Amino acid sequence: MxxxxxxxxxxxxxxxxxxxxxxxxxxxxxxxxxxxxxxxxxxxxxxxxxxxxxxxxxxxxxxxxxxxxxxxxxxxxxxxxxxxxxxxxxxxxxxxxxxxxxxxxxxxxxxxxxxxxxxxxxxxxxxxxxxxxxxxxxxxxxxxxxxxxxxxxxxxxxxxxxxxxxxxxxxxxxxxxxxxxxxxxxxxxxxxxLTDCPGKPPNSVVPAMKRFGLGFLCLLIYAIFSPYYPDSYYQTAEYEAQPFWYRCVFILLWAKIGLYKYVSCWVIAEGVCILSGLGYNGVVDGKHQWDACANMKVWLFETTPLFSGTIASFNINTNAWVARHVFKRLKFLGNKPLSHVTSLFFLTIWHGLHSGYFLCFSMEFFIITVERQAQALVRDSPLLTRLASSPLYPFIYVVQQFIHWLFMGYPLVAFCLFTYDKWLKVYSSVYFCGHVFFLVAYLSMPYLRKALVPKKERKDKKQE
Known part of the structure; x- marks a missing residue:
């Protein structure tokens, strides 16, 4: 039945x-x-x-x-x-x-x-x-x-x-x-x-229901909008016939909606852990915390303009596991980039054996590398620092957020389409714009530092 x-x-x-x-x-x-x-x-x-x-x-x-x-x-x-x-x-x-x-x-x-x-x-x-x-x-x-x-x-x-x-x-x-x-x-x-009142079940019903409500809202968003952004659309002649800007915006919206599938499941499951007590995380500033099993920081996920911010907000417990049992255990190598690459390789094969996973995580490493260089450039350049704190920042934030969402979706094309023939077709249709954008940014960074960072600052950095 x-x-x-x-x-x-x-x-x-x-x-x-x-x-x-x-x-x-x-x-x-x-x-x-x-x-x-x-x-x-x-x-x-x-x-x-x-x-x-x-x-x-x-x-x-x-x-x-x-x-x-x-x-x-x-x-x-x-x-x-x-x-x-x-x-x-x-x-x-x-x-x-x-x-x-x-x-x-x-x-x-x-x-x-x-x-x-x-x-x-x-x-x-x-x-x-x-x-x-x-x-x-x-x-x-x-x-x-x-x-x-x-x-x-x-x-x-x-x-x-x-x-x-x-x-x-x-x-x-x-x-x-x-x-x-x-x-x-x-x-x-x-x-x-794991309770806020020793000897009794925890007072966690309200925190659990809040996470359930948030998770259900994310599930509702996914259920309503995902039919308009199916993975299969990438393989149609209709998608190929669309103008370049439309194909790029479709990638952005497709990724944004598609990720709610994961967000909703994780947040609803977190509510179960909170209700049982497993989510109890002690007291901070006099308040009982229920985030021990948090796998999503939804507000950070929605508002951060940084790729590193998205990674920090998404699948938190898995990333923490890899950091604790892979990245930090490789300390004996004495090489952080190598430890980082090894950790990403582990994450790649842990997800599966499709070529799309390898491309996605290699792109992630490259994007994060470029973003860190860009952040250092903004921090070291007086001009860019002033610009970042000027009244123009809301406009800069909107542009940065658009770039962030677009190129957050770009590696996910390979992640979700799995096979070489499918993701290659999509990347070809948008002229490998993500690869080109970050490669140009990476190659331009030394010249931008020369132009925007005072010589004294550059010398101090080299000495460090």
Whole structure:
């Protein structure tokens, strides 16, 4: 009976059935969190782990059927690695290698030329959780003086039980689309420590409903406007027949609307985490914070004119995971750009094996490099500094925001169209304007510095 009903709902909404199942599964997290608050908050840890494990497995079965065995296999293998290999570098490397190869094999054997909601979608979230678990267990065997503050916060002092690892892996608030959180945070949730009133469920209903409302608004925007900006339009003769300016503006609007698909899911899922208590983040300036599981800074995302600002506001927990477990762990290389490139390469293959991912993240690296040089130029040039604080700034902001939104969408063309033949066709139709713009900017920057930065300033910079 459920299947025909879902088919009817998906047809009426004009959305694929897997997408409807996913949204429903995220929403089911709210009654699960209420059930936990009302009936299970004071129950023993074993009962809570069982509830989280079985509710997460039920969501996996609802979305992916028998393919849920992929996650079960990886969770069991990870637990055995922790138990049998202990706190060793070998355990960390083995965990990383096994979980990454399993995910990439999944991408390879299930790949199509379209974006499909299949078992690999939550599995990439699970892969980060399990590899992070091996890092945190390894850190638990080090002296506290050897750890950074964030490593101390996440380090595991004892090996977790299988039931604990299952509850952590399948927790309904983060299994399908994230966010990322550590086992230590999960342990504190189960122990009833993540609350603003000790010994009682947290007063988090209002903060959770605010995030739900915001997420639902983003979902509504996406549902209303996305039919006007389909990916398939790029491959039509009609798109090619449009004037150059129209094709560029279409990329801008298509990307802006398309990203709400991710924003809505993450913000609604964050509300589930807040309602359960996992989103509690202590007290700052006398106010209780509920942003421990924030995966989006929506206001920053909407208002920043900087590419770095968009990155800082988007998929926050995944970026933080990569910074903590990849970028900072490569400190021994003594080369920040190399660590940055390696981190982006990891993010690329973590997303999948399509050529579009490689182009997107290489463009991201290049764009951020140029933006940092431009920011340094504005900071060092008295003329540009005055201009940035002059009454003309609102006009400059509008121009900068247009450039930002346009070229934020430009790399996403490759990210969303996946294959070489599709994204090449689109980039050719706009004459590779993004590549040209940033290449010209990069090559022009030394000459602009000579023209706009006083010689004394340039000498001081060289000496630094």
């Amino acid at each position: 459920a299947a025909p009903l879902l088919e009817t709902v998906s047809e009426s909404l004009g959305s694929p059935e897997p997408a409807v199942r996913l949204i429903l599964s995220i929403l089911i997290g709210y009654p699960c969190a209420l059930l936990y608050r009302r009936l299970l908050f004071h129950q023993p840890a074993t009962v809570i782990h069982l509830f989280h494990s079985f509710s997460g497995l039920a969501l996996a079965a609802f979305n992916f059927g028998s393919q849920l065995y992929h996650s079960v296999v990886c969770v069991l293998v990870q637990f055995l690695m922790l138990r049998l290999m202990g706190r060793t570098v070998t355990a960390v490397l083995s965990s990383f290698t096994f979980q990454m190869i399993y995910l990439l094999a999944g991408y390879y054997y299930t790949a199509t030329e379209e974006y499909d909601i299949k078992w690999t979608m939550p599995h990439c979230v699970l892969m980060l959780k399990l590899v992070g678990l091996s890092f945190d267990y390894y850190d638990g065997g080090k002296e506290p003086s050897q750890l950074s503050p964030e490593q101390k916060k996440a380090a595991l002092l004892s090996v977790p039980s299988l039931l604990e690892v299952c509850g952590f892996s399948y927790f309904y608030g983060g299994f399908l689309v994230g966010p990322q959180f550590t086992l230590r945070s999960y342990q504190r949730l189960v122990a009833g420590e």
